[in-house]
Amino acid sequence: MFYRLGTIVINFFYELGAIFWYTLTIFGYLLKGKIHARNTVEQMIVIGFNSLPIIFISSLFVGMVFAVQVVKEFLNFGAAQMVGGVVGLAMWRELAPIMTGIVVAGRSGAGISAELGTMKVTEQIEALEAMSQDPMKYLITPRFIACTLMLPLLTGLGDIIGFFGGLLVAIGTNQVDARAFIYSAERMLDVNDITGGLIKAVFFGMIIAIISTYMGLNAKSGAKGVGETATKSVVLILVLLFITNYFLSVVLF
Amino acid sequence: MIKLTNLKKAFDKKVVINNLNLLVEKGEKIAVIGPSGCGKSTLLRLIIGLQRPDQGSIFVDEKDVAKLSFKELSKIRLKFGFLFQSAALFDSMNVFENVAFGLVENLKLSPKAVKKIVKEKLKLVEMEGTEKIMPSELSGGMKKRIGLARAIATNPEIMLYDEPTTGLDPIRSKNIEDLIIKLNQELNITSIVITHQISTILSTSDKIYLMSEGRLLKPETPKSILTTENQEIQSFINGGMHAISRS
Numbered sequence: 001m002f003y004r005l006g007t008i009v010i011n012f013f014y015e016l017g018a019i020f021w022y023t024l025t026i027f028g029y030l031l032k033g034k035i036h037a038r039n040t041v042e043q044m045i046v047i048g049f050n051s052l053p054i055i056f057i058s059s060l061f062v063g064m065v066f067a068v069q070v071v072k073e074f075l076n077f078g079a080a081q082m083v084g085g086v087v088g089l090a091m092w093r094e095l096a097p098i099m100t101g102i103v104v105a106g107r108s109g110a111g112i113s114a115e116l117g118t119m120k121v122t123e124q125i126e127a128l129e130a131m132s133q134d135p136m137k138y139l140i141t142p143r144f145i146a147c148t149l150m151l152p153l154l155t156g157l158g159d160i161i162g163f164f165g166g167l168l169v170a171i172g173t174n175q176v177d178a179r180a181f182i183y184s185a186e187r188m189l190d191v192n193d194i195t196g197g198l199i200k201a202v203f204f205g206m207i208i209a210i211i212s213t214y215m216g217l218n219a220k221s222g223a224k225g226v227g228e229t230a231t232k233s234v235v236l237i238l239v240l241l242f243i244t245n246y247f248l249s250v251v252l253f
Numbered sequence: 254m255i256k257l258t259n260l261k262k263a264f265d266k267k268v269v270i271n272n273l274n275l276l277v278e279k280g281e282k283i284a285v286i287g288p289s290g291c292g293k294s295t296l297l298r299l300i301i302g303l304q305r306p307d308q309g310s311i312f313v314d315e316k317d318v319a320k321l322s323f324k325e326l327s328k329i330r331l332k333f334g335f336l337f338q339s340a341a342l343f344d345s346m347n348v349f350e351n352v353a354f355g356l357v358e359n360l361k362l363s364p365k366a367v368k369k370i371v372k373e374k375l376k377l378v379e380m381e382g383t384e385k386i387m388p389s390e391l392s393g394g395m396k397k398r399i400g401l402a403r404a405i406a407t408n409p410e411i412m413l414y415d416e417p418t419t420g421l422d423p424i425r426s427k428n429i430e431d432l433i434i435k436l437n438q439e440l441n442i443t444s445i446v447i448t449h450q451i452s453t454i455l456s457t458s459d460k461i462y463l464m465s466e467g468r469l470l471k472p473e474t475p476k477s478i479l480t481t482e483n484q485e486i487q488s489f490i491n492g493g494m495h496a497i498s499r500s
Contacts, residue, residue, distance in 0.1 A: 115345075118344070119343075119344075122339060122341060122344070123337050123338075123339055123341035124341050124342075124343055124344065126298075126303050126337070126341065127335070127337060127341035127342075127343070128343075129302075129303055129330075130301055130303060130330060130333065130335040130337075131330070131335075131354060131355050131358070131359065132327040132328070132330040132331050132355075132358075132359050133327075133358055133359075134323060134327065
């Protein structure tokens with residue numbers, strides 16, 4: 001039993017060290033400007049632009065469902081004039097960043113791990129190397145940059161759409177005025193609430209890129225191995241997102 | 254010139270290459286044969302720097318591949334063409350993009366020049382008109398021919414073939430063998446072929462090495478190998494002939 005426990009602890013720290021070293025390598029590549037421009041643009045489209053519909057729908061409904069709960073309770077306390085501010089705060093600080101992170105982790109994180117995993121087990125990454133290409137430059141840094149830049153943009157979009165989703169619900173009750181909703185948000189929110197949420201999204205983007213690419217590059221062979229890698233990758237990303245979200249909230253707000 | 258000296262490579266505790274020595278002169282064509290899992294593919298991977306040896310040196314034109322940085326290694330790799338056993342085509346790219354890869358990424362040729370070369374190489378492997386097809390739509394043999402077209406697109410000085418004819422029907426197999434011979438003759442390419450196929454061994458190489466216990470035995474020629482007195486080589490060749498006669 002102690003042997004098994006010891007092995008688990010050693011493997012955990014080994015993986016942690018490997019991921020840390022891998023992260024440093026990515027930053028080293030970025031600092032040296034070793035970036036494949038065309039692939040970076042392609043990945044921005046895949047991770048950013050292609051995620052727009054799902055971000056639009058999920059933000060809209062998260063904003064709406066949050067407003068449904070808030071409006072109901074706040075009306076009971078006669079605090080309808082605060083609904084806009086509360087919805088705005090929740091969306092900008094917490095809901096939009098974490099929800100965008102979860103959606104992109106599920107959509108792109110799993111996709112990146114599966115794609116790189118398949119490339120690894122079918123010798124495509126070795127073929128890249130044999131053809132004088134550096135997989136870190138060709139495959140990894142483009143995905144890192146795309147995730148890190150696209151997450152805040154998608155979060156910003158989620159902020160706006162979620163807020164207006166809440167506004168629609170509030171107006172629908174006929175007990176909250178649209179101008180009061182917006183005025184309340186203006187009064188309660190400051191610029192740090194928006195930038196804080198976007199800073200969170202930058203960190204979430206980095207986490208998604210680092211974990212999904214690392215897991216993909218270390219995939220075990222076979223269809224089962226690739227499938228397991230994608231699943232493990234998403235689970236690990238989600239756990240890290242929730243933990244990081246807590247600590248960033250404490251530090252930023 | 255490729256010179257391997259006292260090469261050793263182990264995976265975990267299993268030694269697959271053990272004090273291996275080999276000299277391949279410029280323009281020379283060699284074949285390496287041996288049972289499955291004896292380390293033939295590892296040998297090719299070591300030569301092109303995809304794996305590092307535990308011991309020994311791998312000189313490619315006076316530079317020790319085992320000691321080069323990634324950047325230097327990338328330069329050396331421009332001399333090589335590598336046909337993978339699985340073809341290893343990029344499955345997110347169509348046939349044209351696969352064959353054009355080295356021309357675009359390494360040689361930075363104009364789109365017009367790339368198109369011309371890709372067309373030419375596809376014709377050479379009898380795969381004209383497949384430019385827009387994705388690898389997932391190709392059969393194993395077709396993939397291998399596209400893999401070969403991609404490997405020769407940049408006119409490499411050294412070709413490494415990992416089981417070039419395995420899985421192909423006899424006609425396509427002969428076609429690939431003829432192509433290897435043609436490349437050898439016309440471009441004076443140095444080539445190392447890893448194969449089990451007797452016809453490929455006999456037709457594409459000047460020297461034939463049997464890999465046994467991590468080492469290469471004394472080379473044979475396509476003529477001498479059929480009458481060799483070496484028991485190991487005899488049984489390997491006879492096994493191959495027996496398989497041919499049965500099929």
